Amino acid sequence: MENDKLIDLAAKIANTRDEKAFSEIFDFLAPKVNSYYLKNNLSFEQSEELTQEVLSAVWLKADLFNPDKSKFITWAFTIARNKKIDLYRKQNNKKIEDQDVRDFLYQHNNISDYEIESSINKIKQELDENQQKLIKMSFFEQKSHKKIAEELEIPLGTVKSRIRSTLNKMQKFLT
């Protein structure tokens, strides 16, 4: 779904509590969120539970999403990631107080994703397919270097050195 369409749906949820708009966002987003958790090695039950929490947050907090600041998908991804971090904390019996601060920071920090778009695009262009795959496996799916080595059938040392060189390359565009 295009960003413009998602922005429109989010506005309908925020302004008129439009359940139909939410059902469209649900159909688009829930399978991605669920898949993200499964890729991160959570069980089916945990994945669905957290997916529900993420979508509930979208329903409740759609008014916090600011289209001038970020794409809808990036906002949704950070909610999903934060819920995953909170799950690990809950398992350690930690109080969860961070969520409000994170919402507030999102609203009040003055960095817009559109300002950094050129850096993002350069990184995407500069990294070849294998490098993008390593970033995905290591940082998005949080696979260990050992697991990556097994899956790609390359030596562990090669995985480490390739990740290092990928990060070095990426860092040149972090300005």
Add this chain to the structure above:
Amino acid sequence: MNTTAQKNELIFGYSSGNLGEAKSLFVSMYLYLNSFAAKKASIFDNILADNFANLDEIAPRKLNYKDCIESTSKKNQKDEISGNLNPITNLVGNLENLKWKSIYKGFKEYVLPVNDGDTVKLIKMDPGTSVPLHSHNGREYILVLDGSFCDEYGEYKKGDMQINDQQIKHHPTACDNDGCVCLSITENDVVFFGKFASILNLFTFIKSFFK
């Protein structure tokens, strides 16, 4: 040593959500104080969100959109958002009111209530106070929250981070008129050099039994 790379890796770890609690807190404070670092985090968030957008979809089996709406009506509606954005004072309150522990003259510390393998603490140095020449068994991360300190490698001001490891021997001094408040993570003990080194090292050795 390329500490920029180490700082970036810390930021990437934060974006992907795989840091322990101590480092998460440390990086959230870094992003709060340092807009350049916050920008890097946003760039990496976007790279990861791209992966998210292109995921193979797996629909949840039992969940539907009505469940999500209903589950929110059971909870209190929106929680009140407090005005305090600072992750550290949000956790421990005003730093002035903490029970600081005096380590030696002009040098105080406060260990934060974080349950993690890494120890995270606040350090307060009066103006002109120095830490004796030392290096680190593991890595040490220092973030300046207020004031500034100087060492052999330069001056570090509010929002600056320094990462030290075994190869670094340094002798930091609070150089600002108001002294210096820092947040620090030590992965392992500090090793001292110079006149009082044997006593200070003995002290860390004994302290390690009580960890």
